[in-house]
Amino acid sequence: MPAPRIAIFGLHLEANAFAPPTVEEDFRALCWAEGEEITKGAREVSKLPSELPGFYERMDETGDWEPVPLIMVAAPPGGPIEAPLFARIKDRMEEMLRAALPVDAIYVASHGASAVDGLEDSDGTLVALAREIVGPDIPIVVSHDLHCNISEKLTDAADALLAYRTNPHVDMRQIASESADVLRAMLGGQKVASAFIRLPLVPPSVTLLTARGPYARMIRRAEEVMQRDDIANVSITGGFAQSDLSKCGMTVNVTTWGDQALADQVCTDLAQELWDDRGSYVTNMMELEDAVSLALSSEKPVIFADVADNPGGGGRGNTTYVLRAFHEAKVPDCAFGVLVDPALAGEMHEKGVGTTFKAVFNREPGLYSDTFEAEAEILCLTDGNDIGRRGTLAGRKFDLGDAGLLRLTDSGLLVVVGSLRRQLLEPRMLEMHGIDIAKLHCVVVKSRGHFRAGFDEFFPPEQTFEVDVPGLVSANFSRLDFKHLPRPVVPLDPETVWTPGVK
Template identity: 35%
Template sequence: MPRIAIGGFLHETNTFAPSKATYEDFLHGGGSGRLLKGEEILTQMADVNSAISGAIRHGTEHGWELVPTLFAATSPSAHVTADAFERIGGDLVERIAAALPLDGVILDLHGAMVTEHLDDGEGELLARLRDLIGPDVPVVVCLDLHANVTAKMFDMADVLESYRTYPHVDMAETGLRGARALEAMLDGTRPEKAMRVAPYLSAIAWQCTFAEPARGLYALLEDLAGDTREMSFNMGFPAADFPECQMTVLAYGPDADSAADRMLAAVTDAEPAFAGKVWTPEDGVAEAMRLAALPETKGPVVIADTQDNPGAGADSNTTGMIRAMVAAGAKGAIGNLYDPATAKAAHEAGEGATLDIAIGGQSGIPGDSPFRASFTVEKLSDGNFTASGPYYRGKHMAMGPSACLRLGALRIVVVSAKAQMADRDMFRQVGIVPEDEPILIVKSSVHFRADFEPIAGALLTCAAPGPMAVDPALLPFTRLRPGLRIGATGPAFAPDTKETQDAGH
C-alpha cells in the first residue's frame, strides 16, 4: 500500500492589488472554506471541484494510504504576508516531514504566490520540502492554469500538472491526472521533462477556453499529451511584478522536448488573437439595455466588471458599474459588493428599512469612490450556502452577513467576505432570481461564464476603475524579464523605459 502525503496551500498574488493576504485570511478562507488540518481534509475536500479532491478519489480507489497534512486557501489579493507564508508553509512541510517514510507527495498549489519576502512562494516551499524528504521521493504538484511557473518549481517537482479549462471546471480532474502521474513513478522511474517560456503575457479576460484562441490551443495540448505524456500550458497570471511572470509550456514523457517545442510554436503564433472588445461602463450599460430590449435576446445580458474581479486580487468594492446603471436608469442586479460595514448596517436596520449610506469605494482606487444613496433593504441572509454551479461545485460558501439593497430598478448584493461572483447561488442567497433580471453585472472576468453563460442572452466586458487592469500594459511594471511583451502584441518590457505603463496607469 503506497504511503502518500497530500496537502495544499493556494494563493494567486496580484502585486498591484490594494490589500495583502494575512494568516487570518487563510484561517477563514475568504468565503470559500477555512484552513483544514489532518483528517478534516478527507472529509471536507473529498467531493468538491478542487485538485486535492481528485487526488483523494484516486488514492482511495487505488488503495493508497493517504496522509492528509494541511490545506489552506484564500481569495487572490496582494502579497501573502511573510508571517502567513512561514506559519502555513512551515506547518505544511513539517507535517510532511513528520509523516516520513513516504512513497510520494501530491500537493495542490496555485503557482502564482508572491510573498512579502519571496518572489516565488511555491518554488521556495518545494525547495524546503526537497531538503527534508530528499531527491528520491516523487513529488507531483497540481497547479492553476494561471500559474507563473518558475525554474525552481520545475526543478523541484517531478511533474507539474495544470488545469486545462478557464473557467476552471476541471480542477478535480487535474488532481486525478496528477495522481495517475504519481502512480506511474512509484516504481522509481522519472519521466523526461521539458519547459518552454512564451515571449508575451496575455490578458486574463481573453483566456477563456470556451473561445479562441485558448480553445484551439488546449485541443492541441490534449492531442500532444495523448496517452503517453503529461502536458500543461500555463497562461500565467499577468499582474505579478517579478522576472518570472510568464506563460509556460510543460511536457513530461517520451520526446518531451519536441512536444514542448510544438506547443510553444502554436502559443507564439496565437499571440494576436488574445484580444477582445472592452466597453466603458456607460457604453456597456447602454449596449446591454439595447440588447435586453430585443425580442431575440433570450436571458439576461451579463456584464463582466473585469477590473474589480476579486478572483484576480481586487477588493470587489468599486462603484463604477453601480453609477453607470443608476445614471442610465437601468434595471438589473450587481454582485458581489464586498462591504462588511454596509452589510452590518443593513442587518441592524432590518428588511424593509430605508438605509441612507455610502457603499463601496473603500480601496481608494483612482477614479473610484463610495456611492451614497437611500437604499431599501430588500432581503437579508447569513451568507451560508452550498454552491451548485460548475466552478465552485459542492463548496460551502461562507459570505458572512449579506444583503440585497434596492435602489430604484437596481439590486445590489452586499457581502461580508470576498469571493468571485461565479455562481448563480450568490444572487439567490439574497433573494435575487438571476434568470429574471434583464442585466446582470458580475465582479469576475471569466469564471462566471461556467454558470452564467448557459442563461445569458449576451456577454459584455466593461472596464470601470479597478486594480486589475484589463490590459497588462497598463500596469506599472518595474521587474519583468527584459524583452517580454506586455500583453498580446504589446510593448516589450525594458527596465529603464516605463513610459507606456506609466501613461496608462
C-alpha cells in the same frame, strides 16, 4: 507490499502585486486545514480546494494507500503574503513532513501564483523544500491552476506538473485525478521526463478562455498530443500578469514516460506554435458608456463583467464605476453583485428587512473605491453561506459573510452586498437572496471569467460582455504600473523577439 504513504500539502493564493497584503485572517476565513482535517474534508462537502476530493477519490479507486495530510491553506486572491505568515506556513509543512517520514510520494495541490512580501517564488520554495527533505528518488507531482507563474526552481524539484485545462475552471478534480494516476505509475516503477519553456508573453486574463479564442486552440493542441501513449501530460499555462513577477509568462510543460528527447521536442514545437499566435492575445472590452447603452437597448438579456474589480484576481470588489453609471441611467430589471462592503452589510443587518435608508457604499474611500450614496430598501438578509450548484463552485460551500439585498429607490437596481471578498461567479449568490435570474434583463458581476460557467444557462457568450473600467485587476495593462515583469514582453513590447529553448 504495504500501502504507499502519500504526503499531501498545498498553498492556494493568486497574488496580485497591486492589492493589499494577504494576512492570516484571509486564509482562516477560507481554508486552513491540517492533518486528518484534510482527509475528512476531502471526503465530504467542504471549503477545501476541489483538487483534494478529486485526488482522494482517484487514489481510493486505484488501490490501497495511506494519506499523510500535512497542511492545506487557501485565501481569496489578494496581495503577496506577509513574510512572517509564509514563514509559519513553510515551517509547519516542514515540521509535519519530517515527522511523517518515511513517505513514498508527495502530491502538492497549489494554485501556483502565490507570492510573499520580499520573496516572489513561494510555490517553488515549498516544493524545493519538500524535495530537500525526501531526497531525489521520492515522486513529487504538483497540480496548478492555469493562472500560475512557474519557476525553474519548482520544475527542477517536481517530477511532473499538471495544470487545469478549463477556464472557467471546472476540471480541478479531473486534474487531481490525473495527478494521482501519474503518481500511481511512478510508484509502480514508471520513469518520467519533463521539459519546460516560459515565453515572453503575458496575456490579459480575459484572453485566456478555453471554449474559444487563441488559448482554446492551444489547449486543444495539448489534448491532441496527450493522446499519444508515450506522453503523460501536456500543460500550457496562461499565467497571471498582475503578480508582476520576473517568472510571469505563458509556459509549456511536457511530461513523457521517460523519454527526455521527446519531452524536449514536443515542448519546443508547442511553444513555437504558441509564440506564432501571440498577436491573437488582445482584449476586446467594452467602454462603460457603450455598456450602459447596450443595457438600455438590448432586446435580449445581457450580462456585464466588471473584470477590473474581480475579487477572484485580487480586486476589493467595491468599485462603483459601473454601479453609479447603471443607477444614473436607471437600467431596468438589473441586478448587481457582489458589492463587498462589510460596514454597509453590518448596517443592513442592524436595520432589518423592510428598512429604507441612505445606503453609503465605501464610506471610507480608497484607490478606485469612491463613495457612492443612494436611497435604498433592504429586501433580504442572509449569513452568506450556501453551496454552489454550477460551474466552478458546484457542490462546494461558499461564504459571502453577512450579506443582503438592496433595491436602490431611484433606479430599482438590485444590489447584493457582502462582507467577504468573493467574486459573483455562482447563480446561488443571487438566488439565495430571492432573485429570479430568469426574470432579469441585465446582470452585472464583479468577476473576470468564472461567472461564465455559472451563468451560461441564462446568458450565452454572445450576450456576455466585459467592461473596461479602472481597478486593481484591470485587463487593460496600460492602467497598471508594472515594475518586475521581465522585459521585453508581449503585449507591452510588441517587437519582442524570442528563440525557443527548453529549460
